[in-house]
Amino acid sequence: MEIDLKYLEEVFHKHNLKITPQRIAIYKELVNSKEHPSAMIIYERIKKIYPNVSLDTVNRTLLTFSEIGLVRIVEGRGDPKRFDPNLRQHHHFRCIKCGEIYDFYSEEYDSLDIPSELKKKFIITSKRVNLEGICDRCRAKRG
Amino acid sequence: MEIDLKYLEEVFHKHNLKITPQRIAIYKELVNSKEHPSAMIIYERIKKIYPNVSLDTVNRTLLTFSEIGLVRIVEGRGDPKRFDPNLRQHHHFRCIKCGEIYDFYSEEYDSLDIPSELKKKFIITSKRVNLEGICDRCRAKRG
DNA sequence: TTTGAAATTAGGAATTACTCCTATATATTA
DNA sequence: TAATATATAGGAGTAATTCCTAATTTCAAA
Numbered sequence: 001m002e003i004d005l006k007y008l009e010e011v012f013h014k015h016n017l018k019i020t021p022q023r024i025a026i027y028k029e030l031v032n033s034k035e036h037p038s039a040m041i042i043y044e045r046i047k048k049i050y051p052n053v054s055l056d057t058v059n060r061t062l063l064t065f066s067e068i069g070l071v072r073i074v075e076g077r078g079d080p081k082r083f084d085p086n087l088r089q090h091h092h093f094r095c096i097k098c099g100e101i102y103d104f105y106s107e108e109y110d111s112l113d114i115p116s117e118l119k120k121k122f123i124i125t126s127k128r129v130n131l132e133g134i135c136d137r138c139r140a141k142r143g
Numbered sequence: 144m145e146i147d148l149k150y151l152e153e154v155f156h157k158h159n160l161k162i163t164p165q166r167i168a169i170y171k172e173l174v175n176s177k178e179h180p181s182a183m184i185i186y187e188r189i190k191k192i193y194p195n196v197s198l199d200t201v202n203r204t205l206l207t208f209s210e211i212g213l214v215r216i217v218e219g220r221g222d223p224k225r226f227d228p229n230l231r232q233h234h235h236f237r238c239i240k241c242g243e244i245y246d247f248y249s250e251e252y253d254s255l256d257i258p259s260e261l262k263k264k265f266i267i268t269s270k271r272v273n274l275e276g277i278c279d280r281c282r283a284k285r286g
Numbered sequence: 287t288t289t290g291a292a293a294t295t296a297g298g299a300a301t302t303a304c305t306c307c308t309a310t311a312t313a314t315t316a
Numbered sequence: 317t318a319a320t321a322t323a324t325a326g327g328a329g330t331a332a333t334t335c336c337t338a339a340t341t342t343c344a345a346a
Contacts, residue, residue, distance in 0.1 A: 018313050018322060040303080054325045059304065061323095075273060077216045078224030078332085080303060093265060102265075106258050114274065115249050122236060122245075124276040130218060131257065132269040139266060161293060161342050183332080197296045202333060221303085223332060 003031050015068045022046075022053055026061045030071060031085045036101045038080040074101060075130060091128055095135035102135070146174050158211045165189075165196055169204045173214060174228045179244045181223040217244060218273060234271055238278035245278070 008027060012019050029042050043058040062083050065071040074082040074092070079099075086103055089110050093102045109129045118124065151170060155162050172185050186201040205226050208214040217225040217235070222242075229246055232253050236245045252272045261267065 016322095020313075020323065022324075038303090052325065054327095055303090056305075056326080057324055073220045075218040076221060078219060078221065081221030093261060093267075095265075096268065104258065104261060108258075109255070112255075112272065113251070115247065115251075118236060118247060118274065121279045122238075122274075122276050123282060124236075124274050125239065126275040128273050129255065130271050130273055131261065131265075131267050133265050133267040136264045159293095163294065163342075165295075181332090195296065197298095198332090199297080199334075200295060203294090 003028050011068065011070055017064065017068070022050065022057055023061055025049060025053075026058055027065065027070070027085070030062070030065075030083055033085075036074050036082040036084050038082050040080065042083075075128070091130070093131040093133065093135075095138055096132050097134055097138035100135055100137075146171050154211065154213055160207065160211070165193065165200055166204055168192060168196075169201055170208065170213070170228070173205070173208075173226055176228075179217050179225040179227050181225050183223065185226075218271070234273070236274040236276065236278075238281055239275050240277055240281035243278055243280075 005024070008024065009019055012023070017023070025046050026042060029045050030037065033042075035041075039055065039059045039062055042062070043053070043055045046053050046058065062071065062081075066073050066083070069087075070085075072084045072087075074084050076082055076094075082101070084103075088105075090103045090105050091109050093104060094100070095102075106129070112127060112129075114124050114127070148167070151167065152162055155166070160166070168189050169185060172188050173180065176185075182198065182202045182205055185205070186196070186198045189196050189201065205214065205224075209216050209226070212230075213228075215227045215230075217227050219225060219237075225244070227246075231248075233246045233248050234252050236247060237243070238245075249272070255270060255272075257267050257270070
């Protein structure tokens, strides 16, 4: 998928971030990933194009992106952080066997009300339904 | 809070786990925690009672507990694993400033339907709504 | 009860996933 | 184009977790 470079550069400008080839490459790689990759996975792929990019840069960049809201860190179970460039409101199904995360969309879930006792106490900035279970592939493997 | 030792021993038996003082202490400590603690935090507390318990045992034990469904690993953002002994269906609010996680209950959320295209493809074993935002304490701090 | 096999533990080493440090290089603005 | 503020690479350092192994403990059967 071609990314909208202009949009990306605008976002960088808005947050006073310099436009560097590494940042663009990292963002491209993440957008074109389907599996909510970790920094290490992005790093391995980027290395093929920029052989001496450093893992630290990939990590730092992905964290910067998440700070400015360009990507999100997926909610996981304490293993390596995984990143998600999908900013459209969506929800996750996670396979407890293989760890794969599948995005899905649901208007019903999007329009869930926040319980009023929480609304009074907290400022709510994000809402997501996380489902877990066994995906079709893993189910097939074990009959 | 007093834990139900009998219940705990039954669970251990059911899964062919031996009843050891460490396992009981670790479970007690977790149940009596209110902040979804990490293995390290549990370890520090247990050490006061069993000075030469090892961190590995705490980690291993908590993972074992999560495998048999006695506790759950809280969904987080890649930092140390945190554990939750609350098996009653509930949902989480996580403060993006301080990281604190608050359990809450909602019948509306509990009774959410699973989208049919997911139900067809996947076996769903768990469902949770995760809210994020800023908690009352952090809000107070910054006026 | 005692005994013995199998599971579990402590302690340290190893690994993994970051995160920090700093000299060099690069992007932007004047 | 030059100045300067950022960002990067590479390596060191740190945190969280997992692995390894010898010693210990649990528990079931005698």
